Amino acid sequence: MFQNPFTPSFGGKPDFFFGREQILERFGRALVNRGSDERSLFITGNRGCGKTALLEQLSIRAHDASWLTIDVNSEQALGTITRRLVRHRIETKGIAPEIGVSVLGSGATVKGPSSSKNTSFEKDDIELIFLEACEQHPEGIFISIDEIQKIDINELSLLCGAFQMATRKGHNIILAVAGLPYSYEEIIQAKGCTYMRRSAHIRLSVFTHDETRTAFAQAFAHVPGLSLSEDALEILIEASFGHPFFVQLAGYCLVEYLNTTISEATYLVTPKDVKAILPQTISLFEERSVAPVVRALPKSERTYLQAMADVIGPDRIARTSAIAEALKKAPSQISGARKGLIDKGVVVAVAYGELMFNMPYLSDHLNKHALANPEPALALEWRF
Numbered sequence: 001m002f003q004n005p006f007t008p009s010f011g012g013k014p015d016f017f018f019g020r021e022q023i024l025e026r027f028g029r030a031l032v033n034r035g036s037d038e039r040s041l042f043i044t045g046n047r048g049c050g051k052t053a054l055l056e057q058l059s060i061r062a063h064d065a066s067w068l069t070i071d072v073n074s075e076q077a078l079g080t081i082t083r084r085l086v087r088h089r090i091e092t093k094g095i096a097p098e099i100g101v102s103v104l105g106s107g108a109t110v111k112g113p114s115s116s117k118n119t120s121f122e123k124d125d126i127e128l129i130f131l132e133a134c135e136q137h138p139e140g141i142f143i144s145i146d147e148i149q150k151i152d153i154n155e156l157s158l159l160c161g162a163f164q165m166a167t168r169k170g171h172n173i174i175l176a177v178a179g180l181p182y183s184y185e186e187i188i189q190a191k192g193c194t195y196m197r198r199s200a201h202i203r204l205s206v207f208t209h210d211e212t213r214t215a216f217a218q219a220f221a222h223v224p225g226l227s228l229s230e231d232a233l234e235i236l237i238e239a240s241f242g243h244p245f246f247v248q249l250a251g252y253c254l255v256e257y258l259n260t261t262i263s264e265a266t267y268l269v270t271p272k273d274v275k276a277i278l279p280q281t282i283s284l285f286e287e288r289s290v291a292p293v294v295r296a297l298p299k300s301e302r303t304y305l306q307a308m309a310d311v312i313g314p315d316r317i318a319r320t321s322a323i324a325e326a327l328k329k330a331p332s333q334i335s336g337a338r339k340g341l342i343d344k345g346v347v348v349a350v351a352y353g354e355l356m357f358n359m360p361y362l363s364d365h366l367n368k369h370a371l372a373n374p375e376p377a378l379a380l381e382w383r384f
Contacts, residue, residue, distance in 0.1 A: 001259050002267075005222045006251035008288075017057055018215035019207055019244065020050070026200075027058055031065045031140070034172060037200045040163070041176040042148075044184050045204030046345045046359060048245030048289045051178035054204065055144045058176050062142035067172070068133070069142045074150035078159055081143060082126055085133040130162040131169065140172035149183035157192025164195045175199075181345035206242035206360075213237055215247050223255065225266040235274045239281070241360035246285050253277040253284070286365045293346060293359065294366070303327065304337035305346065308355060309366035316363075320353045 030038035041058070045051050055071070063069045072080040134141060145151065159175075166173050177196075179187075181203075188197045207215060216236055220228050228236075236254075240246040257277045258267065294302060304323065311322040320338065324331045338355070341347045348358045357363050 002223050002226050002255055002262075004252060004255040004259075005219050006248045006255065008245060008249040008252045008284075017053060018218055018247075019211050020054055020057070020204075023054065023202060024057060024061065027061060030174065031062065031067070034170070037198070039174045040196065040199040041174070041202060042184055042187075042196060042199040043176065043178040043202045043204060044181045044345075045178075046181065047293055048243060049204040049206070050244040051204055052146050053244075055146055055176060055178050059142060059144055062140070062174065065140070067140035067142045067174075068137045069144075071144045072146075074145065074147040077145050077151050078126060078155035081159065082129060085129050126158050127162040127165055130166055131171075134166050134169070134171035134173060138172065140174065142174045142176070144176045144178075146178050148177040148179035148187065153187075153190050153193070156187065157190070160193050160195035167195075182343040185343075207244065207247075208242060209237060212240055212242045212247065215244075216251065219247075219251055220269075225264075226255070226258070226269065227267075228269045229271070231271045232269045232274045235271055235278075239274075239278055243285075243289075243360050245289055246281070246360060249285055249288075250277070250281045253281045282361055286361055290359060290362050290365045294362075297344075297346070298337075298340065300334075300337040301340050301344075301346075304334055305341060305362075306366050308347065308357070309363045312357075312363055316356055317350065318355045320355060323355075 026036075026038050027041075030036035043051050043054060059069045059071050070081055070084045130141075148156075163173060163175050175195075177199075184201060187193050188199075213233065216228065216233055220226060236250055240250055254269065254274065254277050258269070258273065294305070297305065304327070307323045307326040308318045311326050312318040320331060323338075324334060327334060338347075342349060342355075345358055346362070347355045350356050
């Protein structure tokens with residue numbers, strides 16, 4: 001059986017991380033250069049572009065450099081960060097008794113022998129707690145927050161204030177956040193979040209053709225006994241459109257397919273093998289990556305997107321005038337839907353009055369569901 005290095009799961013740590021070398025190199029320099037712009041990072045990108053995986057790689061590198069690392073998601077982010085900072089402060093000071101710590105209305109306990117002591121902290125204490133933690137960890141503190149668009153803006157404002165003061169005091173700190181494309185403008189314009197305006201904005205997108213080739217080649221190089229023919233590799237590259245999640249998904253499906261059909265200890269993957277797994281891979285990609293994005297859109301944006309799929313030309317470009325005509329509306333009446341789709345990174349404006357889809361298989365997904373919705377057919381067949 002061939003070892004499978006691919007892990008197509010959202011929000012998890014991939015067994016094999018590929019790409020983003022320049023970002024990681026700049027971050028490595030930021031760990032030793034206090035004046036680096038990369039000490040505040042705002043990562044944005046569509047679903048499946050590798051935001052969470054990149055955050056994990058940054059955290060690993062900070063930890064390896066002996067920095068205190070705190071990684072949280074958006075749920076109760078400030079409370080989680082505060083509890084972690086308090087815990088490390090207590091551990092550093094070496095307080096022996098059991099400490100009951102109440103942070104932001106929720107309890108956390110650091111245990112020791114014998115007696116006890118209760119300490120309460122409020123939200124406004126985050127700046128003091130953070131500064132004390134910085135003094136206890138001069139090597140540096142790295143904090144990452146995923147799904148930043150979900151965090152309460154008041155909590156983010158308090159955290160930004162703490163980072164602002166720690167920067168002023170010259171401490172070694174790095175804040176890295178990740179979110180959907182529209183989150184960047186919303187947050188940097190929010191009151192109390194001016195600290196994020198100085199962030200290096202990293203816009204994650206699909207890989208280039210060469211980066212995709214390297215990703216597949218390096219991944220399969222980790223599978224003993226398995227190699228790719230050049231023709232098979234080209235089919236994988238073209239089918240993936242450079243999308244990081246599709247690369248993981250296609251690689252995973254291919255290795256699993258070979259494990260059920262090949263008994264040899266060594267094998268050269270052929271174009272026939274790749275073509276055999278592509279229908280399933282594309283279907284899974286639409287189900288896990290494309291469909292959730294479409295479902296989350298407001299009705300006006302879904303309607304606009306469907307009209308765009310209906311009028312798109314062979315050059316894969318849709319004219320906004322044609323979309324308006326298809327919807328029987330004036331361009332001004334649907335400009336809000338157009339802007340919303342662009343802000344969310346679902347479509348991209350390539351020229352004045354011209355749009356393209358910004359996700360692989362999105363157009364095909366829309367057309368398939370517009371033409372062949374299975375629910376009415378099944379209802380008619382079974383007469384529920």
